[in-house]
Amino acid sequence: MNCEQLAALYEEYALRVLDGEERAELEAHLARTGDKCIQGVSEARWLVAQLAHAAPDAQPPAALRGKILDAVKPTADSSRAVVPLEKPKAPEPRGMFPAWAWVAAAALALITGYTIRQMNNQNAQLAELRKEMKLATAQNQALQNQLDMNRMVAMVMMSPDSVPLKLMPKDSKMPMIHTYLHPHMGVAITADQMPSMPSARTLQLWIVPKSGVPVSVAIFHPDAAGEIALVAPVNMSKNEIAALAVTDEPAGGSPQPTTPIAWMAQVN
Amino acid sequence: MERILQRDSGALETLYDRYGRPVYSLVLRIAQNPASAEEIVQDIFLQLWRSADRFQISRGPLEPWLFTMARNRALDFLRLKREKQRRREDSDSDILPSAVVCPDPEGDIDQSRRAEKIRALMTSLPEPQRRAIELAFFEGMSHSEIAAATGEALGTVKSWIRGGLLRLRESLGEASS
Numbered sequence: 001m002n003c004e005q006l007a008a009l010y011e012e013y014a015l016r017v018l019d020g021e022e023r024a025e026l027e028a029h030l031a032r033t034g035d036k037c038i039q040g041v042s043e044a045r046w047l048v049a050q051l052a053h054a055a056p057d058a059q060p061p062a063a064l065r066g067k068i069l070d071a072v073k074p075t076a077d078s079s080r081a082v083v084p085l086e087k088p089k090a091p092e093p094r095g096m097f098p099a100w101a102w103v104a105a106a107a108l109a110l111i112t113g114y115t116i117r118q119m120n121n122q123n124a125q126l127a128e129l130r131k132e133m134k135l136a137t138a139q140n141q142a143l144q145n146q147l148d149m150n151r152m153v154a155m156v157m158m159s160p161d162s163v164p165l166k167l168m169p170k171d172s173k174m175p176m177i178h179t180y181l182h183p184h185m186g187v188a189i190t191a192d193q194m195p196s197m198p199s200a201r202t203l204q205l206w207i208v209p210k211s212g213v214p215v216s217v218a219i220f221h222p223d224a225a226g227e228i229a230l231v232a233p234v235n236m237s238k239n240e241i242a243a244l245a246v247t248d249e250p251a252g253g254s255p256q257p258t259t260p261i262a263w264m265a266q267v268n
Numbered sequence: 269m270e271r272i273l274q275r276d277s278g279a280l281e282t283l284y285d286r287y288g289r290p291v292y293s294l295v296l297r298i299a300q301n302p303a304s305a306e307e308i309v310q311d312i313f314l315q316l317w318r319s320a321d322r323f324q325i326s327r328g329p330l331e332p333w334l335f336t337m338a339r340n341r342a343l344d345f346l347r348l349k350r351e352k353q354r355r356r357e358d359s360d361s362d363i364l365p366s367a368v369v370c371p372d373p374e375g376d377i378d379q380s381r382r383a384e385k386i387r388a389l390m391t392s393l394p395e396p397q398r399r400a401i402e403l404a405f406f407e408g409m410s411h412s413e414i415a416a417a418t419g420e421a422l423g424t425v426k427s428w429i430r431g432g433l434l435r436l437r438e439s440l441g442e443a444s445s
Contacts, residue, residue: 008430011430011433012426015433017404017409046332047440048405049336050335050386050436051386052290052291052293055294055297055298056293056297058289060289060292060309064288064292065285068280068314069277069281069284073277252274253273
């Protein structure tokens with residue numbers, strides 16, 4: 001099937017209702033072709049997501065809000081009080097108990113102590129396993145995120161509608177940043193061999209319009225390998241853009257550039 | 269999202285106040301279990317907090333991105349539950365949704381008006397057609413699974429769903445114009 005024939009299936013694909021063969025055919029087509037179909041699927045995803053409003057209205061439990069907010073507060077989770085295990089009380093010495101009762105009590109205390117120790121060991125092992133599982137899940141998630149982002153960057157780069165631009169560094173020792181401006185998908189930026197940056201600083205990409213002040217598009221940081229791969233939306237048509245620029249800003253970015261332009265590309 | 273990137277928990281609070289209820293409603297409808305729905309919604313917002321930098325690509329249309337992630341998560345939960353029952357293999361999990369492009373993010377109709385439109389549309393659909401769309405969206409069923417569940421011909425199910433989605437597109441198109 002060609003693009004036009006498959007376009008009828010975008011929404012059903014986004015709904016995840018297509019059966020194996022149709023779905024496989026569409027996915028293979030999306031992998032082969034460029035952004036036209038992928039853009040269509042993205043729009044279909046938006047449409048299908050609107051069906052969420054058809055769910056009957058339900059009030060979330062009041063405690064849920066607190067749980068979420070507590071989890072993101074750094075100190076909230078870490079200081080949970082540990083309740084010590086209650087030690088078995090030693091029997092009060094009473095002359096009236098026979099010797100065998102003392103022996104039995106001592107044996108019971110030993111067995112209890114041993115059982116508690118075993119349980120603690122098992123709990124520790126379980127906690128360790130949970131920690132490893134969480135770590136593996138987080139790593140898997142990070143890889144998936146990276147993959148999603150790289151796909152987006154590749155889509156923008158390969159699109160015939162994208163305009164390639166070179167962000168030239170003001171400092172000749174710095175590498176060039178490659179930029180691809182797409183009319184709908186935004187701007188993709190890639191670079192490698194970028195120097196590492198302190199965590200208190202960030203790079204910020206700006207659109208410099210033909211008239212008006214620069215508009216922030218994205219803040220980003222080179223990864224550990226000195227690479228950058230990012231797609232950010234651009235809410236301005238190419239004709240309105242005079243240039244793209246990158247500045248070095250405090251972590252979190254700035255409303256307007258606070259340092260001289262470090263990289264720049266003329267657009268119009 | 270910029271504020272979340274700056275680790276401002278107040279921003280997450282604002283997001284939760286705005287989207288917590290519709291996201292919870294959606295997840296509860298799919299998972300059919302309040303305790304699981306609560307857990308899934310908590311995961312979703314925490315993931316949003318942790319992966320805010322990855323969200324940049326979808327910064328405009330946050331709501332559909334969030335709904336897509338909520339649906340995927342809840343359907344994954346449902347599948348896992350079914351897997352346990354049926355011992356069946358199905359590992360097509362898509363935790364973070366791909367890009368969602370809103371056709372007109374800025375001039376878009378507001379959330380509540382759009383929600384009204386969707387509800388009105390679903391009510392106006394003939395019962396079997398509405399049921400087919402609900403089975404697809406809320407139960408994650410494919411064409412053939414819906415046909416098997418409803419006892420209808422596969423072609424009929426396909427045309428119901430296609431027609432329903434077409435009406436949805438038209439309805440939202442009218443609403444935004």
